[in-house]
Amino acid sequence: MKYTVGTYLAARLSQIGLKHHFAVAGDYNLVLLDQLLTNKDLRQVYCSNELNCGFSAEGYARANGAAAAVVTYSVGALSALNAIGGAYAENLPVILISGAPNSNDYASGHLLHHTLGTQDFLYQLEIARKLTCAAVSIISADEAPALIDHAIRTALRERKPAYIEIACNISGAECAAPGPASAVTGTEPSDAGTLAAAVAAAASFLSDRKKPVLLIGSKLRAAGAEKQAVQLADALGCSVAVMAAAKSFFPEEHPQFVGTYWGEVSSPGAREIVDWSDGVVCIGTVFNDYSTVGWTAMPAGPGVLTADTNRVRFEGHDFSGIHLRDFLAALAREVTKRDATMIEYARIRSERPPEPFAEPDAKLMRAEIVRQIRPLVTPETTVLAETGDSWFNGLQLRLPDGARFEVEMQWGHIGWSVPATFGYAVAAPERRIIALIGDGSFQLTAQEVAQMIRLKLPVIIFLMNNHGYTIEVEIHDGPYNNVKNWDYAGLIDAFNAEDGKGRGMRATDGGELADAIKVALANQDGPTLIECVIDRDDCTADLISWGRLVATANARPPRGR
Numbered sequence: 001m002k003y004t005v006g007t008y009l010a011a012r013l014s015q016i017g018l019k020h021h022f023a024v025a026g027d028y029n030l031v032l033l034d035q036l037l038t039n040k041d042l043r044q045v046y047c048s049n050e051l052n053c054g055f056s057a058e059g060y061a062r063a064n065g066a067a068a069a070v071v072t073y074s075v076g077a078l079s080a081l082n083a084i085g086g087a088y089a090e091n092l093p094v095i096l097i098s099g100a101p102n103s104n105d106y107a108s109g110h111l112l113h114h115t116l117g118t119q120d121f122l123y124q125l126e127i128a129r130k131l132t133c134a135a136v137s138i139i140s141a142d143e144a145p146a147l148i149d150h151a152i153r154t155a156l157r158e159r160k161p162a163y164i165e166i167a168c169n170i171s172g173a174e175c176a177a178p179g180p181a182s183a184v185t186g187t188e189p190s191d192a193g194t195l196a197a198a199v200a201a202a203a204s205f206l207s208d209r210k211k212p213v214l215l216i217g218s219k220l221r222a223a224g225a226e227k228q229a230v231q232l233a234d235a236l237g238c239s240v241a242v243m244a245a246a247k248s249f250f251p252e253e254h255p256q257f258v259g260t261y262w263g264e265v266s267s268p269g270a271r272e273i274v275d276w277s278d279g280v281v282c283i284g285t286v287f288n289d290y291s292t293v294g295w296t297a298m299p300a301g302p303g304v305l306t307a308d309t310n311r312v313r314f315e316g317h318d319f320s321g322i323h324l325r326d327f328l329a330a331l332a333r334e335v336t337k338r339d340a341t342m343i344e345y346a347r348i349r350s351e352r353p354p355e356p357f358a359e360p361d362a363k364l365m366r367a368e369i370v371r372q373i374r375p376l377v378t379p380e381t382t383v384l385a386e387t388g389d390s391w392f393n394g395l396q397l398r399l400p401d402g403a404r405f406e407v408e409m410q411w412g413h414i415g416w417s418v419p420a421t422f423g424y425a426v427a428a429p430e431r432r433i434i435a436l437i438g439d440g441s442f443q444l445t446a447q448e449v450a451q452m453i454r455l456k457l458p459v460i461i462f463l464m465n466n467h468g469y470t471i472e473v474e475i476h477d478g479p480y481n482n483v484k485n486w487d488y489a490g491l492i493d494a495f496n497a498e499d500g501k502g503r504g505m506r507a508t509d510g511g512e513l514a515d516a517i518k519v520a521l522a523n524q525d526g527p528t529l530i531e532c533v534i535d536r537d538d539c540t541a542d543l544i545s546w547g548r549l550v551a552t553a554n555a556r557p558p559r560g561r
């Protein structure tokens with residue numbers, strides 16, 4: 001079989017486990033899209049715009065491990081690059097593929113459409129370099145296999161996005177056949193000597209501590225080390241807390257799980273257990289202004305051991321060149337039970353009080369919505385929670401083993417969850433998929449619900465209509481936090497047009513919400529959006545506490561000399 005640059009790329013995408021790629025057409029990529037379509041193992045999935053295309057791929061990568069998005073030059077790619085920045089921040093290998101000018105047009109002095117109207121056709125590549133771990137431009141079929149392999153291999157190894165642009169007259173040109181998948185999927189093993197030294201030093205660190213705990217961060221999944229974290233927890237017998245962005249990366253039904261560590265807005269007891277510890281093992285953690293609640297909650301100092309993706313460090317030690325999963329698994333074999341924090345936790349543990357039952361005809365409140373969502377979260381469920389009070393509502397859900405939870409806390413692009421939910425549902429149609437999203441966020445990317453309708457994906461969207469940017473209200477209020485109201489439920493009918501099976505429902509009391517949930521569970525032919533109408537200030541106490549501390553951090557005056 002003869003290969004072209006486009007079919008070579010398709011073969012590589014298929015070899016790395018992709019069954020779909022997301023696309024928006026444009027004349028710079030049409031031949032490429034034709035080439036990709038010839039691969040019967042790879043389905044082309046269309047998006048409404050390129051920002052959504054990038055986020056759809058981002059969501060697909062969360063479920064599937066990697067993803068690809070194909071866009072046109074400049075007008076398409078520059079929108080998609082925002083989502084690629086997100087994939088970088090969130091450690092997801094999304095391959096962005098852009099059509100590009102005809103190879104003869106480079107350095108020709110020509111002006112081309114969809115460009116700045118100058119003779120510079122390199123700006124997109126330069127921008128992409130800043131936002132990816134590898135960015136390549138393909139203007140010759142001979143070079144294509146090596147460049148494509150470099151981009152894909154680097155993305156998989158680094159768990160970061162990569163960028164490939166292909167001149168529009170090169171995608172159909174013949175090139176060599178791809179070799180075995182291992183050329184792009186292979187990884188270098190940990191350095192054995194360094195691993196042994198790191199494990200010995202870490203075991204000694206732990207044996208010197210009275211109250212070690214494990215703190216799980218969002219890079220754990222990217223490092224492929226979730227199982228190994230459980231092995232270490234089992235071996236140590238100590239308390240395990242997760243950071244908010246890592247919810248579901250450690251099983252919540254595990255007997256040592258103590259909840260979310262997030263400073264003032266931690267699960268009951270979790271903050272104390274971490275703050276009282278003299279040996280916090282931070283595993284794949286990310287400490288930024290939001291995750292430290294405005295720099296008020298951040299384990300630091302000689303009592304902290306940081307085990308990162310390829311690096312382990314603590315006072316007097318810094319080991320690199322080892323995989324986190326190898327380190328955790330080997331450390332688990334070296335340590336003995338240290339359960340002081342579990343004894344402590346058993347003394348102080350308390351539960352959040354359950355949401356009170358609301359009469360079915362009482363005005364709908366946030367707490368009642370969470371109360372009704374709880375039983376929907378099964379082991380087959382994935383919950384995607386948008387920036388806003390949806391974060392805090394989602395964090396309160398208790399996850400049975402197998403349930404997954406997705407947030408985009410490092411990048412924090414409102415509207416992320418609609419396309420990311422679409423992409424996730426394409427990758428994992430067997431799961432029950434629930435999105436929690438605010439009205440303000442929904443307005444950024446609402447169109448992608450139409451693609452869920454097109455692909456008949458039975459996603460359930462809970463849209464909290466509090467008529468504003470309430471998370472912003474809690475940080476800093478002003479007229480800019482008011483949102484123009486939409487008929488959200490009615491929007492679904494508009495998207496359905498003549499053939500769609502989406503359902504749009506509106507709930508203003510608990511009875512209507514319960515009925516809408518029944519409709520959603522029965523609708524297997526498309527998404528169901530449930531608009532939940534609540535007051536502007538009906539938010540979690542956590543959002544108010546967190547917002548106050550973030551506002552304080554934002555308002556720090558410039559340092560004088």
Ligand code: TPU
Binds near residue numbers: 387439441
């Ligand atoms: O539940 P609630 O009202 O907090 O959520 P909603 O309605 O989705 O409002 C979100 C408000 C918000 C904004 C405007 N959260 N963060 N921002 C800032 C922001 C602006 N633009 C982008 C692309 N991302 C952002 N995070």
Ligand code: MG
Binds near residue numbers: 465
């Ligand atoms: Mg809102």
